[in-house]
Amino acid sequence: MKTSTKISKLLKSGLLALVGAFLISSLNPETAKAQEISTGVDLYSTYVFRGVAFSGPALQPYVEVSEGGFAIGAWGSQGIDGTTGSLGFQEMDLYAGYSFDFGLSLGLTDYYYPGTSWTDEDSHAFEINVGYSIENLSLAGNFILNEATGAGSAGEDIYFEAGYTVGAADLFIGAGDGWHSSDGNFALVNIGLGTSKELVITDTFSIPLSGAVIYNPDSEQFYILAGLSF
Secondary structure, rough: OOOHHHHHHHHHHHHHEEEHHHHHOOOOOOHHOOOOOEEEEEEOOOOEEEEEEEEOOOEEEEEEEEEEEEEEEEEHHHHHHHOOOOOOOOEEEEEEEEEEOOOEEEEEEEEEEEEEEEOHHHEEEEEEEEEEEOOEEEEEEEEEEEOOOOOOOOOEEEEEEEEEOOEEEEEEEEEOOHHHOOOOOOOEEEEEEEEEEEOOOOOOEEEEEEEEEEEEOOOOOEEEEEEEOO
């Protein structure tokens, strides 16, 4: 068995074990008191991830269980711009992570795109996520563990991003290789500005509204997008 296949099987089994453990423990009244279970859905005009557009309008649901600094969850994206009788772009991910009080966060994400068998090891790309935030500055590094995969990555892809908050604006710049760039070489792929506000509906109800402008110097593509969160 290839090393990458062994890694995929171990990581997928580990994520499923974590999800199962949290679900079981949430049935215990004493444990459930310390846990927070949340769910929601975002509606975006365009699904852009790390400077690459995956679909037009998309619904993006999530379910997350957290306790202290630890969180596990499932996140998906369903494109609603498919042709009649077919689905748009789909992505269904599992993740787990831990956030420390001093700004460091560590995580693992399992990327899966429906259309291939979920039980097939080559259908998954596993990525280590490391982040650090201090005041208005944020830094992130990401690395795909698979040596090669058919799950939307070239294998061993890397991506780095820096962000800085100025007032209501979030500035960011990111670079990566593998699937992130047009030729697989390391390149600047994600420059943008984002912001958010509360869309007030009534005195007691409001909807978070976010927006961003993004330019990808590698692909020379420019995007303007907005999203609502429910």
